[in-house]
Amino acid sequence: MASLHRRPLFVVSALAVPLLTLAAPGLLRIGGVPPSWAVLWLLPWALADGPLSGALAGLALGLLLDSLHLGGATQMPALALLGWWWGRLPRRGPPIERSFSLGLLAMLGSTLLGLSVLLQRQAGAGWAVLLTAANLYTLLAQVLVTALLAPMICSLLLLLWRRHSASARG
Amino acid sequence: MPFGRLSRVPWLRPVVGAWPWALVAAVLVAVRLSKGALLSDAYALLSRPFWPGSAQKEWLQAAQQLDQQTRLGQLELDNRRLRRLLDLQRASPGKVTAPVISREPGDWWHQLVLGAGGLQGIRAGDSVIAPGGLIGRVASVTPSTARVALLTDSASKVGVWVGRTQRHGLLTGVGSSRPVLRFLEKDPQVRPGDVVVTSPASTLVPPGLSVGVIQSVDDKAVPATLAVVQLSAPVASVDWVQVLTRQGPAAAGS
Structure with missing residues (x-):
């Protein structure tokens, strides 16, 4: 199963995440809030390539994205954790390709990612600031648009990558 | 017949x-x-x-405009001379015009990426203005790009001044499109509609740049009055900005 990372083209496709994050005007925004492109790329990658590769890809994406953003807040731990968790999923449960589960996983993932950034950025300001309308709005909008896009984008990527790893195996 | x-x-x-x-x-x-x-x-x-033509109106407006422009130029000259006397601002800032190549006004980070950087003389900490007034400060610089922390970013803090009542305050981003102005005293006597400019005592940003207009005032906030400020520059739609570099053209030459 873990053969995706041997294909340079698939690895390079991760560069689409920082490019889409930087793109101006931004794509597919809800109320000015873009989807979490890192989650949308990492979910199919981890599902198709296993926990170790998923965690490493999460770390690498976190490094890339942290270099693009202001301040010291980091997305690396959350992304690595998500990659590891999503990589373990297909070994245990029923098949995961259903759109609903992809949307649900992306929703949980972007919630975790958003909360980790929010806590780091507002840690010094106290609970009152943490729960302001602006923060909740950004969190909700990002979770919504990511979960809406996940069944479409992730299922296509997952199909492509599963097919490749199946052909590489058999 | x-x-x-x-x-x-x-x-x-x-x-x-x-x-x-x-x-x-x-x-x-x-x-x-x-x-x-x-x-x-x-x-x-x-x-x-x-009919009474439009010509008369245009003449009057042109005359008025000329008058205002001359007065503005005169005042700026005066201001600069007085500031030099007070030794407040050593070099007049240079201006670098830069295109906005990436814009994230709605994510967790409120930032812009400009298509000009260290090679053009931009340094971290420089102020960035757009048509309408101050929008943020340069946070980091690469040789050909600069990352701008907008005033709406939740890490941004700039000292500002309400000109009508002459009160200082701290403009703090909260992650929405309208930053919050925290006053230093309990009763700053401001009201919605007051114009906010950068503080004349600020060392971070040039003094007297227009920032925005107070939209609502919360008198009951603790520990001091809060006000919500609508920025006067349209951050979400700005395409070109000007970076006020600290070392002026004269200082760079000498």
């Missing part, structure tokens, strides 16, 4: 002969019934050359 036959009836002859006048009367009735539509239009058409 019925008309010819009618004209041969003796008592009807004057009536039939007066048909042009009947036509005129009919036209007059039509004009009356239409409340003077044709008449007013004809009058407007005829009197067009004698």
Whole structure:
């Protein structure tokens, strides 16, 4: 199963995440809030390539994205954790390709990612600031648009990558 | 020919002969019934050359504008001279015009990426202005790009001044499109509509740049009054910005 990372083209496709994050005007925004492109790329990658590769890809994406953003807040731990968790999923449960589960996983993932950034950025300001309308709005909008896009984008990527790893195996 | 036959009836002859006048009367009735539509239009058409032209207004406006511009230039000169006397601002800032190549005004980070950087003389900490006023400060610089922390970013803090009541405050981003102005005292006597400019005592940003307008005031906030500020520069739609570099052109040359 873990053969995706041997294909340079698939690895390079991760560069689409920082490019889409930087793109101006931004794509597919809800109320000015873009989807979490890192989650949308990492979910199919981890599902198709296993926990170790998923965690490493999460770390690498976190490094890339942290270099693009202001301040010291980091997305690396959350992304690595998500990659590891999503990589373990297909070994245990029923098949995961259903759109609903992809949307649900992306929703949980972007919630975790958003909360980790929010806590780091507002840690010094106290609970009152943490729960302001602006923060909740950004969190909700990002979770919504990511979960809406996940069944479409992730299922296509997952199909492509599963097919490749199946052909590489058999 | 019925008309010819009618004209041969003796008592009807004057009536039939007066048909042009009947036509005129009919036209007059039509004009009356239409409340003077044709008449007013004809009058407007005829009197067009004698209307008060737009020329006078334009002359007046041009004169007013010229007057204001001269006064503004004079005041700026005065201001600079006085500041130099007070030793507040050593070098007048240089300006670097830069395109906005990436814009994230709605994510967790409110930031812009500019297409000009260290090679153009931009340093971290420089102020960035757009048409309308200050929008943020440069947070980090690469040789050809610069990352700008917008005033709306939740890590941004800039000292500002309400000119009407001469009160200082701290403009803090909260992650929404409208930053919050925290005053230093309990009763700053500001009201919605007051103009906010950068603080004349600030060392981070040049003094007197317009920032925005106070939109609402919360008097009951603790520990001091809060106000919500609407930025005067349209951050979400700005394409080109100017970076006020700290080392002015004169200082760089010498």
